[in-house]
Amino acid sequence: MEKVRIGIVGTGYIGNVHGQIHSQDPRAEISALYDIVPERAERTARAIGGKVCASRDELMENCDAVLVCAPNKTHPEIASHAVAEGKHVFCEKPFAIGLENARRLLETAEGSNNVFQVGHNRRYAPVYAKLKELVANDTPHSAHIKMNRGELKNPVWTGDTNVTGGFLYETTIHLFDMMRFQFGEIAELVAYGSTHEYPEIDEFSIIFKFKNGFHCTFASSSDASWHFPFERIEVFCHHRTILTEEMERLFDSRGFDHRTQNIDTYACHMLEKYEKWGYLQEDRAFIDSILEGKEPPVTALDGFKSVELVESVYEAIRTGEKIRFE
Template sequence: MSKKITVGVVGAGRIGKLHMNNMKNMPQVRLKTVSDIFADDLKDWFAESGAEKLTRDYRELVNDPGIDAVFICTSTDTHMQIIREAAGAGKHIFCEKPISFSEEETLKAYEAVQKAGVKFQVGFNRRYDRNFHKVKQLVEKKVIGDLHVLKITSRDPNPPSLDYVSRSGGIFMDMTIHDFDMARYISGSEVEEVHVQGATLINPKIAELGDVDTAIITLKFANGAMGVIDNSRQAVYGYDQRLEAFGSKGSAQVNNETESRVDLLSEDGVKGDNPLYFFLERYNDAFIQEVKEFVEAVMNNQEIRTTFKDGIMAQRIAMAARESLESGQPAKVKGLE
């Protein structure tokens, strides 16, 4: 592999545009082709995109022998087909989460990737946040002793549209799946069991679609530790992303990112900045780092940090969470064979 890789991007929605904008600033990347079914409406954007070609048909880039790697940034229901075709064409693959909504489809895609021998990275960007990664290291090195409790708070500033909710796969597959991956990543242990309490407290129409917008999830880890995740689709003060790893020798905590760390003290009280408002701001550096690591892994034939198996396990925890919500009972998580 030369010291430059040629990339194609499937899907020019919000996340696809974000990755392309970041890759424009990476000299080791040649951004050759982007495909989107709404390509005819993207011509003005394309002129500034940094890509060389715009097409409606993703197969043009999948079948292009000059393209080394494919970024799959389309809706989840299209992932499996594109993964299988890209793997069959020998392309390395970066795929946004979740891999699919179906255990069967995900495993078929996994088999295709294994058979082709290509590299595959799933887009769990939070692993690449410098603060969360430091907590991971502190836990791994037992600086806080044995992990006892992992607490994750993850709340969006605004609920998504009802159209999005209807095709998202539900809050656990769409939103909490990041938290499930973080739980495995920080703890260094598999989740064996989940127990969910969920409610629709923000928009009753979400309940009509069979989903919830607020959830408390408890986790049981294989290493004996316990976990708690709290989710909300609406935190009016901003994007609330906090984490604590509590252990036998101490605690490691990550608080929200804010525009500044300045507190104003006056007779009216103490005031500070709200959390950054959305995930594009909060995790901008993490998005850049995850792509850099993928590019380096392809160029230098290195191991991928966030693997297909990580995608499978986060998806299985999400499915168990849904099972628990519906039954009201704890649900076991299927392990990797």
Template sequence: MSRIGIGIVGAGRIGKLHAENMIKHPDIELIGVSDVQLNEALLRWSKPFNLSIVTDSYLQLIEDERVDAIFICSPTNTHIDIIRAAAAAGKHIFCEKPISFHYEETKQVLQLVQEAGIIFQVGFNRRFDHNFSKVRALVDADKIGEPHIIKITSRDPAPPPASYIAASGGMFMDMSIHDFDMARFLAGSEVETVFAEGTVLVDPAIGELGDIDTAIVTLRFTNGALGVIDNSRRAAYGYDQRVEILGAKGSIGVENDLPTTVKISTEEAIVTDHPQYFFLDRYMASYKAELEHFIECVSNGAAPSVSVFDGYQAERIACAARRSLGEHRIVHMEEVV
């Protein structure tokens, strides 16, 4: 198999992570990166990779015939323009979440992808996590029967700066969207209704920007199951990522990944490691696995397991949660069309 040429748009934290994984992959040729901030720091970082292109114009990557696929890792408000240009050029696309801030625009991407006949994968990396993917496999194997209750805990160790919050699209679109996708993934069902409660308990600056930092979202699925998601921008003990599914025949639980499984037991206390602190540590393996999946799909012409439709549905749930919070009521998903 010939190597797949890739260009990365956006050389921030996630773009750099993908680049570092790509250069170790035998079936990938990383052609170049683009970033609007083409500065000395970026040039120093890219130098060991011996890239053909380091530019501030993503069009230079899209127009290069050696580039088979584009990884979109730039801010969300730039995604749609890049997607349109890449699809028009027949480039396969991997796009970090969310695809856009407006599910109506994301719905248009569904048609673009169909018409262009390209592979399009969304960066919901948690589906590829070793814990969560096993939970889905166990549910599919009917190990606990029909799911009744799905509980997701997702809490960051510390809030991002106000500058990030201002451009993030809000907590539901930026942070909770992973959990909305995970809820659909684990339930094997679409969401029927959404009810959200939220407040500001972590950082007053977040509230001043019109956002929240603490939330509970309740979901009802079309298969009858119920879901509860709790989110916080600050868990002082580390990055908290847990799941529990109660089914007709039993339950499945996922605890936090710890740096070690060492437990110290004394008369005074029983002590274990804190959860891993940063999301890159917790999900490093899942980022590699989603990249591997994308390359396999491009190589074999197969549809990816996480598609534009999944991104579209998660954005609709985020919109419903925002509407529910603002209007203090249950929102039916049929309202968000």
């Protein structure tokens, strides 16, 4: 069997994460690297191999699949280039910035005969896979969700809305995708936001109502410190709370007698980070989809819907109106 030849555009933090994982998959090989800062691609080549390319065109000539791992605003252009060259594409989140860019990229991706996968890694994290299993076997009523960050300083571009599209695109989008994955499609939302630490809206309170009647509150702050857990989902069912703490643990508490609480713990803290955070599984799934010709677990449409949610929350804050989805 021929190996899938991987090309990586953007060899910073996440490009190296995916590169290391693919370099250990016997079905794949790192064949081409391109970064606008050539020394970064050279450093990556020394660690995991691959030809350092002088341009994106040269990279396209030397791979079967492209990993789009440059900062947010570059994703649509790089991903569309790769589709046009007949490549399989793995596009990091966010799928795009802005609805128009997202719509255009969705059309491009859906017109491709190759795999197009979006990097919402948390869906594969064992804690969230376990949550989905528990939620699917119960009737969740409501939830409280939190997704915070300690700063918008590292990498430096995370504080520049011209690159990120805004904090919701950079961070919160992960759990926007997670809400759809766990609880279904959203019917309407109201949102409030304010500006404190950075020259953008950096603090959010949102209420979502889902098409199936489920509803949740959602808090997201960009300057909350890295207090553990910086992300958490608390789901409330019939005399039951299921609670996650980042991708470390899940607690499942049942019953109504306050003297004798029944709490099961599902602990993932001993897993290696790449598996605990779902990166390993998402990269394996990308190669599976290429080799087996099947749809990836996170599609371009999922990527589009997460952008649609981000834009709707910004619009709700701008207009003070409730946003309703068809």
